[in-house]
Amino acid sequence: MGIMTLLRSPRVPFRLRALLGVLLLLPFTPAAAQPGPGDILIRLDERQIRVAGIDLARAEPESGSTEITLPGTVAVPPHRLRVVAAPVGGLVEAMEVAPDESVREGQPLARLRSTELLEAQRLFLEALGTEALAAERLRRDEALFRDRVIAERRLLTTRADHVFARTTLQEREQMLALLGLTEEQVGELRRERRLSATLTVLAPGDGTVLGREAVPGERVAQNAPLFTVAQLDPLWVNLQVPLSRAKAVEDAVGVSLPAQGAEGRVLRVGRSADAATQSVNVVAEITVGAGRLRPGQAVSVMVTLRSNGMPQWRVPSGAVVRHRERHWIFVRAPEGFRARPVSVISETAQSVSIRARLEAGDQVAMRGVLSLLSELTVAEGD
Numbered sequence: 001m002g003i004m005t006l007l008r009s010p011r012v013p014f015r016l017r018a019l020l021g022v023l024l025l026l027p028f029t030p031a032a033a034q035p036g037p038g039d040i041l042i043r044l045d046e047r048q049i050r051v052a053g054i055d056l057a058r059a060e061p062e063s064g065s066t067e068i069t070l071p072g073t074v075a076v077p078p079h080r081l082r083v084v085a086a087p088v089g090g091l092v093e094a095m096e097v098a099p100d101e102s103v104r105e106g107q108p109l110a111r112l113r114s115t116e117l118l119e120a121q122r123l124f125l126e127a128l129g130t131e132a133l134a135a136e137r138l139r140r141d142e143a144l145f146r147d148r149v150i151a152e153r154r155l156l157t158t159r160a161d162h163v164f165a166r167t168t169l170q171e172r173e174q175m176l177a178l179l180g181l182t183e184e185q186v187g188e189l190r191r192e193r194r195l196s197a198t199l200t201v202l203a204p205g206d207g208t209v210l211g212r213e214a215v216p217g218e219r220v221a222q223n224a225p226l227f228t229v230a231q232l233d234p235l236w237v238n239l240q241v242p243l244s245r246a247k248a249v250e251d252a253v254g255v256s257l258p259a260q261g262a263e264g265r266v267l268r269v270g271r272s273a274d275a276a277t278q279s280v281n282v283v284a285e286i287t288v289g290a291g292r293l294r295p296g297q298a299v300s301v302m303v304t305l306r307s308n309g310m311p312q313w314r315v316p317s318g319a320v321v322r323h324r325e326r327h328w329i330f331v332r333a334p335e336g337f338r339a340r341p342v343s344v345i346s347e348t349a350q351s352v353s354i355r356a357r358l359e360a361g362d363q364v365a366m367r368g369v370l371s372l373l374s375e376l377t378v379a380e381g382d
Helices: 003-008 014-025 045-052 116-148 152-178 183-192 243-249 369-381
Strands: 040-043 055-058 067-077 081-085 091-095 108-111 198-202 208-210 225-230 233-241 252-259 262-273 279-288 298-305 311-317 321-323 326-334 336-345 352-357 363-368
Touching: 014 055, 040 369, 067 243, 067 279, 067 336, 091 116, 108 225, 116 152, 116 321, 152 183, 233 243, 233 262, 233 298, 243 262, 243 298, 243 336, 252 279, 311 363, 321 369, 326 369, 336 369, 363 369
Parallel strands: none
Antiparallel strands: 040 336, 055 363, 067 233, 067 298, 081 225, 091 108, 108 198, 208 225, 233 279, 252 262, 252 298, 262 279, 311 352, 321 326, 326 336, 326 363, 336 352
């Protein structure tokens, strides 16, 4: 039996009919939105809501699709990038490899002709002769001391001279190593005592030549760069993420590059923001399919987000506003609206996917939001 039928029925007591009439005269009030942490209550009555032109839309639950797409640039990890410099100053006789060529550890990269190398070898041979002479004097004085021909003081002086000569020889040998000579080349110099003005620059490890900074016939100074060699697996992708999405990316569990068939994971999220673009630098490491990428390449990266227990909803794009570095929605409540901070997952021209504590049936403001935003500013000031 309907309410109007009950009101007309003479069998219904008068007091009950009066109570039903009062209920019909009361204005409709939407379901109460459950208060959440960080909510700010904005008190508005029905007349004020109509005057402000506020329209409502229902928040639609989503299945929890947690993927966002961001632009990125492929880069070489700094710890996998090596700059091969000239160990001595001299003339570049030959460059043995070309850019984009793969090299192996110990492979010749360039040949240099250097007078500095000649001088270093001469000093080494001089120190070698001095050490041999000091060692011979020490053996002689030790024999004389055992026969009590010389005093102990002379033996101590001879020992000190030998230690100094041996230390000088080690220093000269280390200098040759710093100039790029291998142990085999130093051993050959020690045996043959033949100087060479030519030095072969070797690859420090496996990798790919990304750049060549010198040409044959050029005279270069010591430590001048000759080649840039990099290991291209794995690679990094640098993402410039807007501050509004940085919080969501912190929950990322993996990234993929569908166009290139590559995959990886988020390595770190920057703690500082770029003042000009208001974005955060996010570094992702690509461990699968890195061979299909090129340093400097612009790519589109799909970031998979980890579920953090917060339900995901879809609301009209006009329902989400940005205020003081946070995103807000305005949830209808009996007293007016509750301004609630949310996390934006993805957005299109028509809708926005958010993570927020909402209930099924909750309504949010989709038009007239600017008036609610001004009320939020006033409420925060209070």
